[in-house]
Amino acid sequence: MSPEQARARRADARRNAxxxxxxxxxxxxxxxxxxxxxxxxxxxxxxxxxxxxHYPTRADLIIAVYRxxxxxxxxAGPRLLATSASPYAALAEWIDxxxxxxxxxxxxAAILQSGQPGLETLAAYFLDRLVPVCTExxxxxxxxxxxxxDTKAYELMRAVGNxxxxxxxxxxxxxxxxxxxxxxxxxxxVV
Amino acid sequence: MSPEQARARRADARRNAxxxxxxxxxxxxxxxxxxxxxxxxxxxxxxxxxxxxHYPTRADLIIAVYRxxxxxxxxAGPRLLATSASPYAALAEWIDxxxxxxxxxxxxAAILQSGQPGLETLAAYFLDRLVPVCTExxxxxxxxxxxxxDTKAYELMRAVGNxxxxxxxxxxxxxxxxxxxxxxxxxxxVV
DNA sequence: GACGATACGGAACGTTGTTCCGTTTATCAA
DNA sequence: TTGATAAACGGAACAACGTTCCGTATCGTC
Numbered sequence: 001m002s003p004e005q006a007r008a009r010r011a012d013a014r015r016n017a018x019x020x021x022x023x024x025x026x027x028x029x030x031x032x033x034x035x036x037x038x039x040x041x042x043x044x045x046x047x048x049x050x051x052x053x054h055y056p057t058r059a060d061l062i063i064a065v066y067r068x069x070x071x072x073x074x075x076a077g078p079r080l081l082a083t084s085a086s087p088y089a090a091l092a093e094w095i096d097x098x099x100x101x102x103x104x105x106x107x108x109a110a111i112l113q114s115g116q117p118g119l120e121t122l123a124a125y126f127l128d129r130l131v132p133v134c135t136e137x138x139x140x141x142x143x144x145x146x147x148x149x150d151t152k153a154y155e156l157m158r159a160v161g162n163x164x165x166x167x168x169x170x171x172x173x174x175x176x177x178x179x180x181x182x183x184x185x186x187x188x189x190v191v
Numbered sequence: 192m193s194p195e196q197a198r199a200r201r202a203d204a205r206r207n208a209x210x211x212x213x214x215x216x217x218x219x220x221x222x223x224x225x226x227x228x229x230x231x232x233x234x235x236x237x238x239x240x241x242x243x244x245h246y247p248t249r250a251d252l253i254i255a256v257y258r259x260x261x262x263x264x265x266x267a268g269p270r271l272l273a274t275s276a277s278p279y280a281a282l283a284e285w286i287d288x289x290x291x292x293x294x295x296x297x298x299x300a301a302i303l304q305s306g307q308p309g310l311e312t313l314a315a316y317f318l319d320r321l322v323p324v325c326t327e328x329x330x331x332x333x334x335x336x337x338x339x340x341d342t343k344a345y346e347l348m349r350a351v352g353n354x355x356x357x358x359x360x361x362x363x364x365x366x367x368x369x370x371x372x373x374x375x376x377x378x379x380x381v382v
Numbered sequence: 383g384a385c386g387a388t389a390c391g392g393a394a395c396g397t398t399g400t401t402c403c404g405t406t407t408a409t410c411a412a
Numbered sequence: 413t414t415g416a417t418a419a420a421c422g423g424a425a426c427a428a429c430g431t432t433c434c435g436t437a438t439c440g441t442c
């Protein structure tokens with residue numbers, strides 16, 4: 001270990017980073033992922049400057065909060081492919097998993113697609129992590145002849161994310177159902 | 192005509208309302224539907240107070256700008272049903288029409304689903320106008336046995352609107368294609 | 383031309399994101 | 413223990429935006 005790395009971050013810095021993570025997770029649940037920065041800082045008992053020092057962009061904070069769940073989702077892909085009845089079934093189950101994750105995070109889906117400056121990193125992280133998994137599932141299903149071979153994982157992931165917007169806030173809109181229809185549409189060549 | 196109605200709005204007021212409409216339409220094209228209110232006022236050559244007097248909420252302004260196109264879309268429904276090869280074909284063509292409309296208005300799709308305070312009116316207007324038409328098309332297709340009979344027009348309209356988010360800004364995402372997949376999915380009972 | 387109602391403009395306020403800097407604190411060496 | 417120094421902090425300050433408000437200007441009428 002080089003001397004520069006040897007000297008770890010100060011203890012209070014590490015503590016604050018964790019407090020912020022906990023506070024953000026809690027505030028995201030109650031006020032949504034687009035909660036005011038000040039609310040998160042207040043909840044963590046730190047100043048607004050501190051939050052930006054630890055998480056320079058909002059995307060960094062959101063990623064830190066959800067990293068574990070995104071990783072879990074990514075890792076579930078190959079497992080489902082191995083255990084499901086068919087590649088298409090694996091794909092459908094995996095997308096269900098993703099929808100369950102996104103749709104329960106108030107406002108996350110909207111932010112993922114918003115294109116607000118500073119948030120591109122967030123969408124990029126999700127896509128970098130999940131598009132390869134989705135590609136693998138799509139390829140398997142296409143090879144098995146269950147779906148058309150020309151479906152792009154990137155497009156599908158964005159479409160599913162889009163369909164999740166408003167889930168939970170509008171009782172008349174069932175994102176899971178619409179995603180199921182979309183996934184069903186993959187089985188047919190588009191006429 | 193009652194005396195109160197007899198006295199028409201002042202000429203300058205009518206002129207400003209029109210200027211604002213034109214300015215808004217122009218600004219929406221270049222800067223998106225979520226352009227700053229001040230930009231629109233400046234473009235119209237009026238103060239910010241004036242814009243709120245004529246269009247108390249942003250939704251009112253957006254509705255005024257797009258009312259004609261929404262109406263045209265609504266009226267196209269029955270016509271397509273009469274002229275198309277099948278009810279399902281009419282439905283697909285009608286949704287194409289809607290997607291062409293929404294996807295070309297920078298940011299409109301996002302605002303339609305955002306749930307921002309004051310924007311509910313906007314979504315409500317679109318849905319009030321289009322859900323009945325969509326219902327008619329869905330019913331016809333269901334009666335013809337082309338799609339499952341349990342599809343809700345409201346959900347479908349919201350789903351299509353959601354899929355249009357990001358169209359035009361992301362070259363890798365083709366909203367029309369994903370909508371086509373969704374519509375194709377209507378043909379099969381979801382498994 | 384004068385009067386009253388109508389409408390206007392833009393300053394002002396509240397809410398956010400973000401930056402910046404004077405102050406505090408942890409760490410380490412003497 | 414204590415003092416020096418880099419690290420980290422807090423929150424004031426700035427910018428952008430939506431929205432409100434009111435003193436002023438203008439239109440229409442008599």
